[in-house]
Amino acid sequence: MKLRNGKDLRAFFEPESVAIIGSLREGVGLGYGVVKNMLDYGFPGRLYPVNPSCTEVMGLKAYSDVSEVAESIDLAVVITPPPTVPSIIEQCAQKGVKGAVIVSENFAEANKDGAKLQKQLVDITNNNGIRIVGPNTVGTINTANGLVTIPYPIGYERIRRGGIALCSQTGVAAAQCQPLGDWAYPVGKMCDVGNKCDVNEVDLLNYLADDVETKVIVMHLEDVKDGRRFVEAAGRAARRKPLVIFKPGRSEAGARASASHTGSLAVSDRVYDDALKQAGAVRVNTWQEFWDVPKVFEYQPLPAGNRTAIITHSGGIGVMATDAAAEAGLEIAGFSAATLDKLAKISPRLARNPIDLGPALSVSDDPINIQAEIMAVAMNDPNVDCGTIIVYGGVMAPIPLIVEMFSHVRQRVSKPLTVWVYGSKLSLTAELRQQLEELGLPTYNDPETAIKALGSLVTYANFRRSI
Amino acid sequence: MKLRNGKDLRAFFEPESVAIIGSLREGVGLGYGVVKNMLDYGFPGRLYPVNPSCTEVMGLKAYSDVSEVAESIDLAVVITPPPTVPSIIEQCAQKGVKGAVIVSENFAEANKDGAKLQKQLVDITNNNGIRIVGPNTVGTINTANGLVTIPYPIGYERIRRGGIALCSQTGVAAAQCQPLGDWAYPVGKMCDVGNKCDVNEVDLLNYLADDVETKVIVMHLEDVKDGRRFVEAAGRAARRKPLVIFKPGRSEAGARASASHTGSLAVSDRVYDDALKQAGAVRVNTWQEFWDVPKVFEYQPLPAGNRTAIITHSGGIGVMATDAAAEAGLEIAGFSAATLDKLAKISPRLARNPIDLGPALSVSDDPINIQAEIMAVAMNDPNVDCGTIIVYGGVMAPIPLIVEMFSHVRQRVSKPLTVWVYGSKLSLTAELRQQLEELGLPTYNDPETAIKALGSLVTYANFRRSI
Numbered sequence: 006m007k008l009r010n011g012k013d014l015r016a017f018f019e020p021e022s023v024a025i026i027g028s029l030r031e032g033v034g035l036g037y038g039v040v041k042n043m044l045d046y047g048f049p050g051r052l053y054p055v056n057p058s059c060t061e062v063m064g065l066k067a068y069s070d071v072s073e074v075a076e077s078i079d080l081a082v083v084i085t086p087p088p089t090v091p092s093i094i095e096q097c098a099q100k101g102v103k104g105a106v107i108v109s110e111n112f113a114e115a116n117k118d119g120a121k122l123q124k125q126l127v128d129i130t131n132n133n134g135i136r137i138v139g140p141n142t143v144g145t146i147n148t149a150n151g152l153v154t155i156p157y158p159i160g161y162e163r164i165r166r167g168g169i170a171l172c173s174q175t176g177v178a179a180a181q182c183q184p185l186g187d188w189a190y191p192v193g194k195m196c197d198v199g200n201k202c203d204v205n206e207v208d209l210l211n212y213l214a215d216d217v218e219t220k221v222i223v224m225h226l227e228d229v230k231d232g233r234r235f236v237e238a239a240g241r242a243a244r245r246k247p248l249v250i251f252k253p254g255r256s257e258a259g260a261r262a263s264a265s266h267t268g269s270l271a272v273s274d275r276v277y278d279d280a281l282k283q284a285g286a287v288r289v290n291t292w293q294e295f296w297d298v299p300k301v302f303e304y305q306p307l308p309a310g311n312r313t314a315i316i317t318h319s320g321g322i323g324v325m326a327t328d329a330a331a332e333a334g335l336e337i338a339g340f341s342a343a344t345l346d347k348l349a350k351i352s353p354r355l356a357r358n359p360i361d362l363g364p365a366l367s368v369s370d371d372p373i374n375i376q377a378e379i380m381a382v383a384m385n386d387p388n389v390d391c392g393t394i395i396v397y398g399g400v401m402a403p404i405p406l407i408v409e410m411f412s413h414v415r416q417r418v419s420k421p422l423t424v425w426v427y428g429s430k431l432s433l434t435a436e437l438r439q440q441l442e443e444l445g446l447p448t449y450n451d452p453e454t455a456i457k458a459l460g461s462l463v464t465y466a467n468f469r470r471s472i
Numbered sequence: 473m474k475l476r477n478g479k480d481l482r483a484f485f486e487p488e489s490v491a492i493i494g495s496l497r498e499g500v501g502l503g504y505g506v507v508k509n510m511l512d513y514g515f516p517g518r519l520y521p522v523n524p525s526c527t528e529v530m531g532l533k534a535y536s537d538v539s540e541v542a543e544s545i546d547l548a549v550v551i552t553p554p555p556t557v558p559s560i561i562e563q564c565a566q567k568g569v570k571g572a573v574i575v576s577e578n579f580a581e582a583n584k585d586g587a588k589l590q591k592q593l594v595d596i597t598n599n600n601g602i603r604i605v606g607p608n609t610v611g612t613i614n615t616a617n618g619l620v621t622i623p624y625p626i627g628y629e630r631i632r633r634g635g636i637a638l639c640s641q642t643g644v645a646a647a648q649c650q651p652l653g654d655w656a657y658p659v660g661k662m663c664d665v666g667n668k669c670d671v672n673e674v675d676l677l678n679y680l681a682d683d684v685e686t687k688v689i690v691m692h693l694e695d696v697k698d699g700r701r702f703v704e705a706a707g708r709a710a711r712r713k714p715l716v717i718f719k720p721g722r723s724e725a726g727a728r729a730s731a732s733h734t735g736s737l738a739v740s741d742r743v744y745d746d747a748l749k750q751a752g753a754v755r756v757n758t759w760q761e762f763w764d765v766p767k768v769f770e771y772q773p774l775p776a777g778n779r780t781a782i783i784t785h786s787g788g789i790g791v792m793a794t795d796a797a798a799e800a801g802l803e804i805a806g807f808s809a810a811t812l813d814k815l816a817k818i819s820p821r822l823a824r825n826p827i828d829l830g831p832a833l834s835v836s837d838d839p840i841n842i843q844a845e846i847m848a849v850a851m852n853d854p855n856v857d858c859g860t861i862i863v864y865g866g867v868m869a870p871i872p873l874i875v876e877m878f879s880h881v882r883q884r885v886s887k888p889l890t891v892w893v894y895g896s897k898l899s900l901t902a903e904l905r906q907q908l909e910e911l912g913l914p915t916y917n918d919p920e921t922a923i924k925a926l927g928s929l930v931t932y933a934n935f936r937r938s939i
Contacts, residue, residue, distance in 0.1 A: 073485065104911035114787075115821065158867050159896060175788025175896065182864060187898040227788055253791040256798030262826060265785035292792060292918040320581075321642025321694055324720040325759060331723030354582065359729060364582065397649060400625050427644065429626060431654040435898055450917070451759040 014212040016104035018147040020079030022051035026085030035084040038156035046151035084108040091125040098133035107139035108167040142199030143176035145464030157181035165366040167191020168220025186231040189442040214242035221302040228269035243285035251295040300447035301458040305421035307466035312338035314392035315359035329453040333460025344386040377413035384418040397436040399428030425455040481679040482572035485614040485886030489518035494551030502551040504625035515620035551575040558592040565600035574606035609666030610643035624648035634658020636688025641694040656909040681709035688769040695736035710752035718762040733781040752935040765915035770791040774886035774933035779805035781859035782826035790826030796920040800927025811853040844880035851885040858888040865904040866895030892922040
C-alpha cells in the first residue's frame, strides 16, 4: 500500500493532463460539461475526452479508452454508470493515472449494491496507489490554472482568483450552486469530498497546509474518518494559516441526521468543539458565516488585540453593532485623549465610540474626505486594534464616491477592517460590494456578520500568539 | 391636555391633506423631495407645499404660510431649521392641523439648545393637542394611499403593498435605505419615531393594533418611555395580531451605547426580555431577523404545532437545517406509515425527514411534478405542522419551472412553509425570490433564517393558544 501523506493530491489540482470519461453528448453530457468548463476557464494542460461512441468534441480528439492515449495522464474525471466505474479506475491505475475524481453517484450513499462497488474502489486505491476523490462528488476547481472538474455550468462569470481553499461534504457548497463570481469571492481551490472512499479531510488539510497558493483553509465537514489524525492535521494546518471549520450536527437531532446521511457514528458535538478549539481552528456555525468569515482572513491582517472601533451613520446601528461585538468577544475601544480631541474638532458629537458620522456630514461640504479623515483618525488610535465600518451606498451616495473614500481609508489604515454596506437597490449594493472586495475590503450583508468576521480574526490571532 | 389614546394617529397615515413645509428648491430641497415622492407614489389627497420664497412647485401652487391655505390640513411635514420649528408647529396647531412629522434634526439628540427647542415642541403638543412624530425622524409611509413623508428617494421601484407595519428608531430601517422594492417586501405602514417627543411606541402599538390594514406589527426599539404602558399596549396588540420586536442593547455594552444614544436609562436586558415574553411579542435579535421574520406572518397561517418537515436536494443541508430547527424550538416530524409508504414508492431513499430530493430526481423524467408531489405528500402528513423547502434556482433550473412547481405546492398545501433559494447568479435568485414572494411564499437568504422564521410562527401560535 502506498504511503498517503497528502502530497500526492497535486494531481487533483495541478495536473498537466486530464482524461474526461463520460457522455460527450453536446450540451447535455456530463463529460461534455467538464470539457466545456475546462476550455471556458482556460485550463492550459492536455485534455483527453474519453467515450467509445465519439471521435471528437469541441475540436478535441476523443478516445475510446484511456489506454489509447499515448501520453501520460495525471488526472481522470469519471462520470459513467456506477457498475462501469471500478473497471475504468482499474484501467486508469494501469495507465499510471495519479488521481481520479469520481463524479458518478449511487455508491455507498445509495444502497448495498453501491456500497459493494465503493468497496471495490477502495481495494483498487489500496492496491494500485491511484488516489480517488469521491465517488458522489461534484468535483474540484483550481482558479490558478482554470482546472474545473465540475460537469455543471458554474455561473456566468469567471470566478475570481484568490487564496481561499474551500472543501465541503455537500455539492451545494460547490461552485455551480453559489454566486462566487457575483460576490467577487477570492477562490483558490475547491473540493467536494463526496463519499470520501479515499481522499478525506486529513489528506486535504495536509496538502493545503503546504500549498503556497492557499492563504485560508475552509472546511465543511459532516463526519471525520479518524479523529486523532484529523486533530493532528488540523493543528498542523492552523499553525501555518487560518483554518475555518463548519461542522453541523451541533444539536442532537442534527448529529443523528448527519450520522444517518453519512453512515458514520453520531459523535457528541462537545467532542468536535473541544478538538477544533485545541487544534486552533476557527469554528463557524451557520451557512452565512461559512461563506462570510473566511474573506476576512484573505484580505485583512491579524489584529494586535480585540479593541474595536465602530463607525456608522446611525446611533441605532451602533447599538446593534455593540451587541454583536460583545457576542464576538470584541471590546469597544476607548479612544485616546488625542483622538477624542481630533474628532471633537471636526464635530463635538463624534467624540465617542461607536462613532455616528451623521452629525459631522451635515456640517461639511466635502463628505467623502471628511468621512475618510474620521475613519483614519479613529483607526489609527493606539487604543484601537480593528474596526467595522457601516456605510450606505447607492441612489443617494454614488458608488464611485464611496469607493474613492475607501481607497483613501485603505491607504491610511493598516489595521483590519470589515464593512457592512446597505442601500435601497440590491444591484447597486452588490456592485459596490464587488468593488470594495476588489480593494481588499471584506463586505457583509448585515452588521452582525461583519463584526462576527472581525471576532474570528481576533480568535485566530489569539491562537497564533499562544503558540 | 388632550387624551392620547393612539386613535388620533390617523393623520400620520391617512390624511386627506398634507402641507409640506421646507425648501422647495428643485432636485435638492428636502421639501421638494417630499412633494416629489407624494406625486410619484400617487398620493390622492390635497398637497400644500409651503415656502415663502416659492409660488409653484411641480405644478402645485405653493403657499408662504399654512394660514394662507383656505382648506383644512390634516398633516404637516416640517423640514426647516430647528429654531423655526416651534413657531411653525404653533401656527399649524392654530390652523387646526392634526399631526406634524418633524423631519428636521439637531434637537435633543444634538445639544442643549436643541433640547430646549424640543421642550417647546412638547409644550405645544401638550397645550394644543397637535400630535408630533419626531423631531429627527425620516418620516412615514402608507402604501395603501401612496403617502410618503420621507424627503429622500426611496428606491427606483414602488414598494409593494402588504400588511407589515414597521416602526423603527433609526432612519437606516426606513424605506430610503433598504431594498424593499427589490425584495417585494409587503409593506403597509412605516414610521421612524425619531426623538419621540410626542408619538411613541405605545401610541403606535395602540393605533396599529386597531388598524385593519395591518396584519403584522414590527418594531425596532432603542428605549421605552413608559414600561408599564408599553407592556399593556404590547399585550393588547399581540392578542390581536403578531407583534415582532427588535430591541438591541442586549449586551451590557450595547445597553450603555443605547442609553448614551437615546438619553434614556440603561435597563437590564432581562427586564425587556421578560416583559416582551409576557406580552406575547416575538423577539428577534439580529438585523436580518428583523427584516426576514415578519414576512412569515404576512404570508403564512399559524401552525398547529412545532413538527416540521425539511425538504432539500442535499443531505448535508438537511443536517444544517436540523440544527437550526433544534435552535428554533422545532421538532423534526416523524412521517406517518402512509407517508413513508408513498415516498418509498417514488424512491426508496426519500422515506425520511429531512427529505433529500436528489436521488428521486435522477430517476424521474418530470422533475417539477415529482418534486411538487413529494412536497405535497410530506406536508399533508398529519404528523407535520409546518415545513421549510430548500431549492436551487437559476442557470440549471429555469425560474418559470420553479415558480410553476411552487404554484402546485401552494394549491395542495395549506400548512405554513418557508423557502431558502440558492443559486450561482445573484440576479436570478433575486428574481426567483421576488416571484415566490408574490406567490405568498416567504423566501430567505440562508437555511437558518428560513427555519428561524418558522420557529417564530410556532412561538406566536403557542402564545395565541395560551390566551
